[in-house]
Amino acid sequence: MTNPYNSPTSDLIMEDGEWKRSKWLTGWLWFMFVMTLINIPTSYLMSDAIVAQAQKMTMPIIYTLMVASVVSAVSVFAIIKNKKWGVFGVCAVVVLAFGINFYTLGIKAALTGLIGAVILFFLLFKGGKNSAWSKLR
Numbered sequence: 001m002t003n004p005y006n007s008p009t010s011d012l013i014m015e016d017g018e019w020k021r022s023k024w025l026t027g028w029l030w031f032m033f034v035m036t037l038i039n040i041p042t043s044y045l046m047s048d049a050i051v052a053q054a055q056k057m058t059m060p061i062i063y064t065l066m067v068a069s070v071v072s073a074v075s076v077f078a079i080i081k082n083k084k085w086g087v088f089g090v091c092a093v094v095v096l097a098f099g100i101n102f103y104t105l106g107i108k109a110a111l112t113g114l115i116g117a118v119i120l121f122f123l124l125f126k127g128g129k130n131s132a133w134s135k136l137r
Contacts, residue, residue, distance in 0.1 A: 014135075025123040025132055029080050032116060038074040040066055056104040065100060068093045084136040090120065 021029075027070045043050070047062050075089025094117040104109035 008034075022123070026080075028119060028123055029076055031077045032120065033073060033080065036069050036076060039085055040069045043069065054104050061100055065097065068096050070090065079136070082136050084133075087124065087133070087136070090117065 002051050043062055043066050046057060050062060051057050051059065064124050071089055072093040073092065075086040078086025079091065080086075094114065097113055101113050124136075
């Protein structure tokens, strides 16, 4: 009999010797995936309003962000499929978006844009040796 007062060492669930992601990480990955897919056409359709709002934002920058969103969606889906390279793709997009946001909108917007990545990395790395990161291939 297990002690119900012992906290679990990890939120990973074992099924038939295979690990399963936590519900929080799974939910966050799907949220990121869907929002990124929504962002691609929205950026295109709202490009005139975006350029009018931020004078340093130009159409080539918007197109760059749209391509980065496609890379981000592919990378997040790779993480969903337990591929470690997806994390590196997300990192590359985060660095690019941070630079563009810093140039066009300022430090406050650039730092705000990091929140999603910080949540993702927290969910990937929590659990120490039993983290989701250690289970990615």
